[in-house]
Amino acid sequence: MEISTNENETADVQNENTGRGHDFTKVRPTHVDLAEYVNAHSGLEPVTANQVRAILTLRTEFSRLPEQKAKREERRLERQRAASKYAGMNEAQKKAAKAAERAAREAAKLEARVAEAKARAEALANAAAGSGEDLAAAVEADQGGEAPRKISRRR
Incomplete structure (x- = not known):
């Protein structure tokens, strides 16, 4: 498998934290090998050796950011x-x-769904008290504005 090093990718990236510029167009054989391995075993979009170098280079700088330190803490x-x-x-x-905590979280989710369904039912009941056009509009809005399905007989 051949990995190309795309010269159009970011050539010089100035790091505002360290002031160092990074040239991601120059890759080493290990970057190419790692890109080939990732492409062969990940099942994801192919990565280039340039992307591998950028990730490996910027990873430590990323982990030193104050926001990342706060998240880890x-x-x-x-x-x-x-x-x-x-x-x-x-x-x-x-x-x-x-298990009790998981059950409580699931119960809360189900209660929210029940409340939403009751609100929809109430809206439809209120629309039913109005004219037929109001009911049709409420049903259409509840179904996401989809056109009613045609039910045809099989032959």
């Missing part, structure tokens, strides 16, 4: 909070507590 604190919530429980108790 927040995730760490969340893991600590979760661990402290289950402190003193054995594995079976932890498993049961987590």
Whole structure:
């Protein structure tokens, strides 16, 4: 498999954090090898050796950004909070507590769907009290403005 290095890609990228410019048009054989491996095993859109070099070069700078550091710290604190919530429980108790939390989240989602369905039913009932045209307009709006389906008999 041949990987081309696209000369039209960003040649010099000035990094505002370090002031260093990066030339992503110059690639090494390892960049080409990694691009070939990714293309052969990922099933995604093909990547070029230039893209591999850009990712490998900018990854460390990206991880040093203050926003990324804050996100990592927040995730760490969340893991600590979760661990402290289950402190003193054995594995079976932890498993049961987590299952109860999942069930509560699912119940909340279902309650929201029920409330939405009741609101639609009420709107249709209110439209039914009006003229037939109002009811037809409400039904059409509820169905996303789709034209009614024609039901034909099979022969």
